[in-house]
Amino acid sequence: MYRIVSAIFLAENIKKFEIEAPRIAKKRKAGQFVMLRIDPKGERFPLTIADSDPEKGTITIIAQGAGKSTRELNRKEAGDSISDIVGPLGTPSHIENFGTAVSIGGGVGTAIAYPTAAALKQAGNYVITINGARTRDLVILEEEMKAVSDEAYITTDDGSYGFNGFVTQKLQELIDSGRKIDFVLAIGPIPMMRAVAEVTRPHKIRTMVSLNPIMIDGTGMCGGCRVTVDDQIKFACVDGPEFDAHLVDFKNLSDRNRIYLHEEKQSDEAFAHKCRLSQQA
């Protein structure tokens, strides 16, 4: 069992957890993830490690309640436990001093981009962060991102805060203004990552994305997380999760991620029903 030390909501439906996992805390590097299983009936699902404290023996994860498992996780409080956490998994982000690096986070993707942005800063890059949210209330990690950025931008789709528009528009603006950009990291929903790849492609800016295919074991055994990169089969759990955005077949990824939509909905509804019952009780 893995004990939750602290649990706080960063925004509606987005919760940050600090969890005791000393071995993982000691080893983890930016870009790596853990597989979690909340209880013995639960599914295994991946979450990126946002931060860790090797001294305290804790890791930080940030979850957005999207499906049944993440919503169940978000009901957990400090003092509760998680059945299983395994990691750190995946190949760490490739970090070097590229020059000017732009870190783009969309929604909860900001939490995934954060550790890599921090590592890029530490490696001596001039770090520009662009973090997008639908609306002001959903903006997360603003202060943390500022702390690791030389320039930090927030974009909101509805213009309620920061730049009015998408992260790609802000990126395009930077490129159009003649800024020399050497590296882009983009993490967020698939359409966003695909759009970023198309913005940087004509300028041949090295661009990495972190992919989120469905995983089952996550340790390099089942092959469920296969993605198509440069027309070859790659496994996100061991070869990734970060890949060259200009070589990723995003359509294939979004098609394959839809396979269990029906079952996910069924789980969601059953869970929502259970929650309503427990509220009534």
Added chain:
Amino acid sequence: MPSFALGGQACHENTFHCKTAIIMDARHITTKERLAIPRQEMPAQDPNVRKGNFEEVHLGLTPELAQMEALRCIQCKDPVCIEGCPVNIKIDQFIKLIAEGNFIGAVRKIKEDNVLPAICGRVCPQEDQCEKVCVIGKKRQPVAIGNLERFVGDYERLSGQRIDPEMAPPTGKKVAVIGSGPAGLSCANDLARFGHKVVVFEALHELGGVLMYGIPEFRLPKAIVRDELDGLRRMGIEFRTNVVVGRTITIDELMEEEDFDAVFIGVGAGLPWFMGIPGENLVGVLSANEFLTRVNLMKAYDFPSSDTPVFECKGKNVAVFGGGNTAMDAVRTAKRLGAEHAYIVYRRSEAEMPAREEEIHHAQKEGIEFMLLTIPLEFIGDEKALLTGVKCQKMELGEPDDSGRRKPVPVEGSEFVLPIDMAVISIGNGSNPLIKQTTPDIEFSKKDTIVVDINTMQTSKEFVYAGGDIVTGGATVILAMGAGRTAAAAINEKLAGTAQQFNEW
């Protein structure tokens, strides 16, 4: 004295009487009388019933059937069956004890050489090992050694009489075993008996490796695996789940920071191979590892009570590509999940199939449709990228190839489309790259398997040993167990050697 012509079935009404009668027989029975006993059939679930459930196919021998079968063994002076067993179980001796009705004695005898009889009795390919060389089998059907082994393993569990092996006094040495599959468990068992402290590290949340995630419930009930694991715990072996060696901790760290004196690597096979044909990334094309992991380890057959779903097979057409035991497991699982048509698509003929004959027959009886001498050319999907069919071509057998099997050659103009909703690829596995990436001083082959000394299973790194699929590529449970035992003996010798040097100094 009961007539042998009646077989074991005749005695069911009066167990006690029957047992006594047979014990007397065991002492006086002549070889001729032994040879006259037919091989005792193990009761099984009806195929039409079992194809709709996940319960075990075979029900096990009754004590009477087991004793009757044991009487068929003529107790050869030179029991070649023992040489046919990768872990050299004293087959003649345990069978003799069964014949005498001393079942617990048989448990004790088997456990001298094999920790997991209830598992091996179920999943070993006995027809290619001990039973293949059984002398009786030359003219008649061989003694059902596998069924008897299973009986003994089950007897221990069901009778509640636990036989824990004798242990040597503690040596003060500590060994890490990586992976809790068959190789790791048998290695851990022997090491513990030699008196070493053993800690087993497992990447998944559940112990047992392929016994849990790969082999289905209907072939190996998970309760049996858990029970055998409890036996290992009673011996003082420690288990740590959720540790991926190569990620959570490296082999060097285990040895340098956690003070392990030796390490055994039994991490099993790794990522699945795909065929590399067009359309393989369509929605509905899965690897056998994924399909079986979802169903076995994550209990997807119990969705939505269990959170992990699996492709909805009910009323659908499912094709499994491959001819090994894993392919049989996958296709029979699909049938049990309600598939209307469940096909095996295999490019050679039945004779060349690597799967156990028994598994092929079970599959056939359960209504699995075999499309042999058939090769897939391309998967076909709709506008939503959902799989709708597979374009295949018929093959015919030509000249023998390097493997000695006749090589399949395409028949021109024989292409056809098989409508399917799910495809399961079961053509084998590569190796997990994590140990290679993180332990540069362990030598790997071109196939990414670990190179070992065949006599000791030692790798190129001192005090580090390996066995099972990570060394051989995809093979059997019992071969992995044999490798685990060989390694345990070598580790023990090595550690004893170092202990002696230490004492001298």
